[in-house]
Amino acid sequence: xxxxxxxxxxxxxxxxxxxxxxxxxxxxxxxxxxxxxxxxxxxxxxxxxxxxxxxxxxxxxxxxxxxxxxxxxxxxxxxxxxxxxxxxxxxxxxxxxxxxxxxxxxxxxxxxxxxxxxxxxxxxxxxxxxxxxxxxxxxxxxxxxxxxxxxxxxxxxxxxxxxxxxxxxxxxxxxxxxxxxxxxxxxxxxxxxxxxxxxxxxxxxxxxxxxxxxxxxxxxxxxxxxxxxxxxxxxxxxxxxxxxxxxxxxxxxxxxxxxxxxxxxxxxxxxxxxxxxxxxxxxxxxxxxxxxxxxxxxxxxxxxxxxxxxxxxxxxxxxxxxxxxxxxxxxxxxxxxxxxxxxxxxxxxxxxxxxxxxxxxxxxxxxxxxxxxxxxxxxxxxxxxxxxxxxxxxxxxxxxxxxxxxxxxxxxxxxxxxxxxxxxx
Amino acid sequence: xxxxxxxxxxxxxxxxxxxxxxxxxxxxxxxxxxxxxxxxxxxxxxxxxxxxxxxxxxxxxxxxxxxxxxxxxxxxxxxxxxxxxxxxxxxxxxxxxxxxxxxxxxxxxxxxxxxxxxxxxxxxxxxxxxxxxxxxxxxxxxxxxxxxxxxxxxxxxxxxxxxxxxxxxxxxxxxxxxxxxxxxxxxxxxxxxxxxxxxxxxxxxxxxxxxxxxxxxxxxxxxxxxxxxxxxxxxxxxxxxxxxxxxxxxxxxxxxxxxxxxxxxxxxxxxxxxxxxxxxxxxxxxxxxxxxxxxxxxxxxxxxxxxxxxxxxxxxxxxxxxxxxxxxxxxxxxxxxxxxxxxxxxxxxxxxxxxxxxxxxxxxxxxxxxxxxxxxxxxxxxxxxxxxxxxxxxxxxxxxxxxxxxxxxxxxxxxxxxxxxxxxx
Numbered sequence: 001x002x003x004x005x006x007x008x009x010x011x012x013x014x015x016x017x018x019x020x021x022x023x024x025x026x027x028x029x030x031x032x033x034x035x036x037x038x039x040x041x042x043x044x045x046x047x048x049x050x051x052x053x054x055x056x057x058x059x060x061x062x063x064x065x066x067x068x069x070x071x072x073x074x075x076x077x078x079x080x081x082x083x084x085x086x087x088x089x090x091x092x093x094x095x096x097x098x099x100x101x102x103x104x105x106x107x108x109x110x111x112x113x114x115x116x117x118x119x120x121x122x123x124x125x126x127x128x129x130x131x132x133x134x135x136x137x138x139x140x141x142x143x144x145x146x147x148x149x150x151x152x153x154x155x156x157x158x159x160x161x162x163x164x165x166x167x168x169x170x171x172x173x174x175x176x177x178x179x180x181x182x183x184x185x186x187x188x189x190x191x192x193x194x195x196x197x198x199x200x201x202x203x204x205x206x207x208x209x210x211x212x213x214x215x216x217x218x219x220x221x222x223x224x225x226x227x228x229x230x231x232x233x234x235x236x237x238x239x240x241x242x243x244x245x246x247x248x249x250x251x252x253x254x255x256x257x258x259x260x261x262x263x264x265x266x267x268x269x270x271x272x273x274x275x276x277x278x279x280x281x282x283x284x285x286x287x288x289x290x291x292x293x294x295x296x297x298x299x300x301x302x303x304x305x306x307x308x309x310x311x312x313x314x315x316x317x318x319x320x321x322x323x324x325x326x327x328x329x330x331x332x333x334x335x336x337x338x339x340x341x342x343x344x345x346x347x348x349x350x351x352x353x354x355x356x357x358x359x360x361x362x363x364x365x366x367x368x369x370x371x372x373x374x375x376x377x378x379x380x381x382x383x384x385x386x387x388x389x390x391x392x393x394x395x396x397x398x399x400x401x402x403x404x405x406x407x408x409x410x411x412x413x414x415x416x417x418x419x420x421x422x423x424x425x
Numbered sequence: 426x427x428x429x430x431x432x433x434x435x436x437x438x439x440x441x442x443x444x445x446x447x448x449x450x451x452x453x454x455x456x457x458x459x460x461x462x463x464x465x466x467x468x469x470x471x472x473x474x475x476x477x478x479x480x481x482x483x484x485x486x487x488x489x490x491x492x493x494x495x496x497x498x499x500x501x502x503x504x505x506x507x508x509x510x511x512x513x514x515x516x517x518x519x520x521x522x523x524x525x526x527x528x529x530x531x532x533x534x535x536x537x538x539x540x541x542x543x544x545x546x547x548x549x550x551x552x553x554x555x556x557x558x559x560x561x562x563x564x565x566x567x568x569x570x571x572x573x574x575x576x577x578x579x580x581x582x583x584x585x586x587x588x589x590x591x592x593x594x595x596x597x598x599x600x601x602x603x604x605x606x607x608x609x610x611x612x613x614x615x616x617x618x619x620x621x622x623x624x625x626x627x628x629x630x631x632x633x634x635x636x637x638x639x640x641x642x643x644x645x646x647x648x649x650x651x652x653x654x655x656x657x658x659x660x661x662x663x664x665x666x667x668x669x670x671x672x673x674x675x676x677x678x679x680x681x682x683x684x685x686x687x688x689x690x691x692x693x694x695x696x697x698x699x700x701x702x703x704x705x706x707x708x709x710x711x712x713x714x715x716x717x718x719x720x721x722x723x724x725x726x727x728x729x730x731x732x733x734x735x736x737x738x739x740x741x742x743x744x745x746x747x748x749x750x751x752x753x754x755x756x757x758x759x760x761x762x763x764x765x766x767x768x769x770x771x772x773x774x775x776x777x778x779x780x781x782x783x784x785x786x787x788x789x790x791x792x793x794x795x796x797x798x799x800x801x802x803x804x805x806x807x808x809x810x811x812x813x814x815x816x817x818x819x820x821x822x823x824x825x826x827x828x829x830x831x832x833x834x835x836x837x838x839x840x841x842x843x844x845x846x847x848x849x850x
Contacts, residue, residue, distance in 0.1 A: 012639040012648055014452055014462050027439055037439050038474055042465035045637070049463055056481055073621045074628070075637055114621075193539065196498040203499070212470065212500050214437040215578075223437060276729070278708070282715025283701075286708025286729040293783055293822060295707070295731075301739060302729035304701070304711040310726035310769065344735065358718055395580075397718060 001180070001227050003061040004035040007053055009069035009078050010152060011044035022067050022157050029161065031180040033169050035063050036227070045069060050081035058085075058145040063169070065161070068152030070135045072114035082149055083122040086142045090120040096136040099129040128164040132156055139168065181228040183240050186253040188219035188410050195220055199243060206239050217395065217402035218259070219252070252413060259409045260288040260295075266416045267298040267348075274412065275344035276302035277315055277336040279327065280354040280370065284405045300346050305336070315339030328353050330371045330388040337373035337386045348415075349375040349386070352408050354393075356400045368393040370404045374411050378419075387415070426605070426652055428486040429460040432478055434494035434503050435577060436469035447492050447582050454586065456605040458594050460488050461652070470494060475506035483510075483570040488594070490586070493577030495560045497539035507574055508547040511567045515545040521561040524554040553589040557581055564593065606653040608665050611678040613644035613835055620645055624668060631664050642820065642827035643684070644677070677838060684834045685713040691841045692723040692773075699837065700769035701727035702740055702761040704752065705779040705795065709830045725771050730761070740764030753778050755796050755813040762798035762811045773840075774800040774811070777833050779818075781825045793818040795829045799836050803844075812840070 006023045027037040038061060043053045050069070057064045069078030083090045096119035100111055111134075121127055121138045128137035128148070133156040139148040148165045150157040187195065192213045199222075203211050212223035222243065226236055244251050253262050267274060276285055276299075286302040289295050305311040308322050317335040325331040333353050341349025354370030361367035370393060375386035389411060393403040431448045452462040463486060468478045475494070482489045494503030508515045521544035525536055536559075546552055546563045553562035553573070558581040564573040573590045575582040612620065617638045624647075628636050637648035647668065651661055669676050678687050692699060701710055701724075711727040714720050728739050733752055736742040742760040750756040758776050766774025779795030786792035795818060800811035814836060818828040 010637075010639075011635070011650070012637050012646075014448075014465055023439075038469060038471070039478065040439055040467040042467075044463060045635075046463070052485060053464065060477060071617075073617070073638065074625075075635065193497060193537070196539070200499070210436070210500070212436045213498060214435070221437070225436070276708075278711075280715075281712070282720075282724075283703070283708030283711025283713075283727055283729065284715075286703075287706070287712045287826075288708075290705075290707025290709075290729075290731065290781075291823060291826070299707075300732050301735035302708055302727075302731075303739075304708065304715075304727035304729070306715065306721050306727075307725050314726065314728075343738075356715075398716060401712075401715075 002035045002063055004030045004037045004063040004065065005039040005041065005057040005061040006037060007041045007043065007050075007057060007064065007066040008152070009043055009045065009050055009066065011046075011075070013042045013068070014044050022152070022154050025154070025158055026065055026067075026161065029166070030063070030065070031182065033166070034180070035169070036180050045075045045077050047077045047081045047084065050078060051085045054082060054085045054147070058143055058147065062145055064145055064147045065165070066147065066149045067157050070118065070137065070149065070151045072112070072118055072135075078149060079118075079120055079122075082147070086122060086140065086147075088122040088124055088140075091123050092116075092119050093121045093127055093136075095127040095129075096121055096138075099127070099136055100134045103130065103134045128160050130156055131159040131163050133159075137164070139165065180225065181233060181236055182223060182225040183236060184255055185222040185224070185240065185243060185247070185251050186219055186257075186259075187222060187247055187250045188252050188259075188406060189250050190220060190247070191215075192220050195222065195247075198246060202239060202242055202246070206235065209236060209239055217399045218406050249414060249417070252410060258288075258291075259406060259413070261292050263409050263412050263416075264289065264292045264295055264298060266413065268294070270416065270419075272348060272416075273298050273300050273344075273346040274348045274350060275300050275340045275346040277340035277349065277351040278302060278304050279306060279311070279336070279352060280356040281352045281401050281405050281408070282306065282356075284401050285350070285352065285408055288405055288409070300344050303340060311336060315343065326365065328355055328365055328369060328371065330373070330390060333371035333373035333388050334375070334386040335373075337375035337388075341375045341377070347377045348412065349373075350408055350412055351375075352404050354391075354400070354404055356397045356404075358397060366392070368395070368400055370400070370407070372404070372408045372411055374415055376415070387411070427460045427488060429455045429462045429488040429490065430464040430466065430482040430486040431462060432466045432468065432482060432489060432491040433577070434468055434470065434475055434491065436471075436500070438467045438493070439469050447577070447579050450579070450583055451490055451492075451586065454591070455488070455490070456607065458591065459605070460594070461605050470500045470502050472502045472506045472509065475503060476510045479507060479510045479572070483568055483572065487570055489570055489572045490590070491572065491574045492582050495543065495562065495574065495576050497537070497543055497560075503574060504543075504545055504547075507572070511547060511565065511572075513547040513549055513565075516548050517541075517544050518546045518552055518561075520552040520554075521546055521563075524552070524561055525559045528555065528559045553585050555581055556584040556588050558584075562589070564590065605650065606658060606661055607648060607650040608661060609680055610647040610649070610665065610668060610672075610676050611644055611682075611684075612647060612672055612675045613677050613684075613831060614675050615645060615672070616640075617645055620647060620672075623671060627664060627667055627671070631660065634661060634664055642824045643831050674839060674842070677835060683713075683716075684831060684838070686717050688834050688837050688841075689714065689717045689720055689723060691838065693719070695841065695844075697773060697841075698723050698725050698771040699773045699775060700725050700765045700771040702765035702774065702776040703727060703729050704731060704736070704761070704777060705781040706777045706826050706830050706833070707731065707781075709826050710775070710777065710833055713830055713834070725769050728765060736761060740768065751790065753780055753790055753794060753796065755798070755815060758796035758798035758813050759800070759811040760798075762800035762813075766800045766802070772802050773837065774798075775833055775837055776800075777829050779816075779825070779829055781822045781829075783822060791817070793820070793825055795825070795832070797829070797833045797836055799840055801840070812836070
């Protein structure tokens with residue numbers, strides 16, 4: 001199994017806080033090609049620092065993919081740094097200029113003086129044409145390592161990787177019989193330590209498979225990874241099935257699937273529709289449901305009733321109920337779910353009311369107290385309607401909103417699963 | 426200026442796709458303490474790889490902050506790797522056990538066998554008590570570098586850094602006369618290349634200040650960074666003012682402030698309230714507004730009217746209008762904004778209708794076509810009401826939703842700014 005490293009260049013990246021889509025894509029694709037990404041490095045726009053990181057990477061891995069710092073602006077130093085690290089001068093290259101001019105011409109433009117800088121390529125390197133942008137990339141061999149240098153813009157990095165890097169990696173026999181396979185199982189309702197304990201005997205009988213656990217406000221994701229040969233795939237598949245059987249209803253999705261996709265798929269399968277009444281989640285559940293293409297087929301409408309007045313006017317929650325139990329109560333969650341379902345004539349009404357904090361908590365009703373309500377046209381297993389559930393979440397405002405939205409969608413998922421097992425006429 | 430490196434441990438982090446909150450916080454805090462973060466490394470749970478990364482880091486920087494891999498589960502290898510890298514054996518430490526027991530006791534629990542593993546600390550290292558969780562950290566000096574090892578959970582890493590690492594860094598004279606200062610200006614409506622051109626003369630007269638540009642669906646963020654002494658701070662402040670004057674209304678926020686915070690602050694200042702009618706954004710604007718603590722003071726309610734039926738029933742959009750112009754039209758955006766304002770009795774009604782894709786586009790109304798409407802009780806500069814604006818966004822479904830939500834909030838911001846300059850009775 002060959003070893004890979006991804007290097008992202010850009011001073012802005014050092015301050016973090018950004019979703020790193022390049023490395024997500026690159027490590028998945030490299031894994032599928034039989035290259036295990038072992039390291040990822042982030043470095044600023046300092047030429048010296050880029051040289052240091054590239055030199056270390058080329059020493060410890062076989063394949064280095066570097067992204068970013070190829071732009072026309074004054075802070076882009078990757079080109080110079082790579083040339084210095086590998087000891088080859090930069091030369092203006094005709095192929096690079098031709099590719100850039102053709103791309104710009106299609107947009108009705110010609111290269112600017114600043115953009116001409118982008119046609120400087122280390123001598124002896126292969127020019128990589130940019131299929132969707134104007135900045136060319138390049139690749140070269142150095143001290144036994146293959147180095148590819150791609151733009152930082154995700155769409156461009158992805159297109160160039162597929163068009164120009166993959167053929168090289170495959171052509172040079174990097175693809176071999178073993179490759180990395182990874183399975184992800186997303187769970188809700190169990191702690192990392194619970195999972196570690198519940199799975200320990202299974203992992204002991206599957207020594208070649210590596211277990212990883214990753215907790216987030218959306219639950220704990222189980223990663224099962226191994227380098228596979230035809231026989232080992234069967235082993236991985238068997239373990240996945242065993243884990244799913246053991247954790248049962250706690251596994252809500254697999255692979256890249258999300259809770260909102262699972263809920264959407266199950267609603268669509270049954271031809272059922274949903275309406276939302278959100279309070280403390282403020283629109284997050286609607287946002288998540290509508291991230292899924294085709295969600296207009298089952299998601300009719302949502303209301304965000306932040307004020308008591310809105311809960312009364314829009315959903316018909318009795319003012320007496322709001323006064324007696326408070327907006328954050330199972331009674332109000334039930335009335336909201338029923339109200340939104342009746343107003344919208346959907347099959348299911350789902351509601352959330354809670355205290356996201358940091359203010360608004362009391363001793364009796366602390367920050368993190370959340371009630372979820374579900375009301376359905378066709379009652380489920382229980383004739384008790386609407387269903388309500390109480391949660392006490394920890395964390396900051398964003399975390400409590402995320403956990404609440406996840407718990408609410410999960411309540412729909414479980415309700416639909418029970419319907420499938422015990423259908424009602 | 427001392428040099429720093431942040432190392433994040435965890436195989437899950439190598440597949441990317443996660444928001445890295447630890448490094449965001451750590452680089453800001455380290456910068457304020459006079460330590461410039463020059464490198465960031467991500468490494469899996471392999472002991473050999475952690476040893477390699479730590480050894481490289483200790484060679485090239487003065488301060489290494491390592492997070493993650495301190496948990497009780499079998500894939501947590503940081504403790505062993507650090508001990509091996511620095512050549513000191515792991516020892517069960519009484520202070521580590523005491524801190525853990527006290528924390529667990531507060532939660533009514535006692536340490537499990539797996540958790541006891543977490544009290545193993547390299548000999549001679551200082552134990553760092555975890556102020557909010559049970560896992561202890563540690564710090565040590567090695568070959569002239571200071572190394573701190575913190576848990577991966579952001580809340581715990583942050584609390585431990587403040588409580589135990591900062592005093593050490595300050596106490597050991599790390600803080601000196603120069604420190605890194607960075608200013609961020611968030612812009613909307615200009616491309617990176619526009620900004621680079623518009624700012625080039627200013628940057629030429631401020632050679633000691635480093636410019637960085639970072640594009641995202643929320644706009645382009647300008648980063649201005651320099652190592653400051655008392656005189657250089659004035660220089661940075663002067664440049665920030667010059668850039669703001671030049672870019673004028675395009676700068677919507679500074680530093681860590683977000684668009685939703687700016688809009689919320691301006692609404693609160695005027696005692697005005699807002700109601701939302703969202704279609705293609707599906708709740709995202711409501712979610713963003715309610716991320717801000719205290720948003721219940723100005724955000725009354727929102728409706729997510731995904732179906733035409735809901736637009737008609739909930740907002741009173743005439744069916745004839747929907748039939749004649751289609752749901753994605755300036756006429757319907759206007760009617761939605763007016764409808765939600767009247768129904769909710771708020772000062773401002775804000776609406777979005779568009780095609781987020783990937784399906785649903787036609788030649789005349791392509792994916793990315795979005796209309797935003799704003800209707801106010803007190804008309805603004807223009808007596809034309811409601812205001813509407815047409816946008817044509819590029820990108821995938823998520824990007825189009827993000828850009829739409831940003832443009833809609835920006836429309837409120839600009840409307841409020843105009844009101845401030847030309848108040849109406």
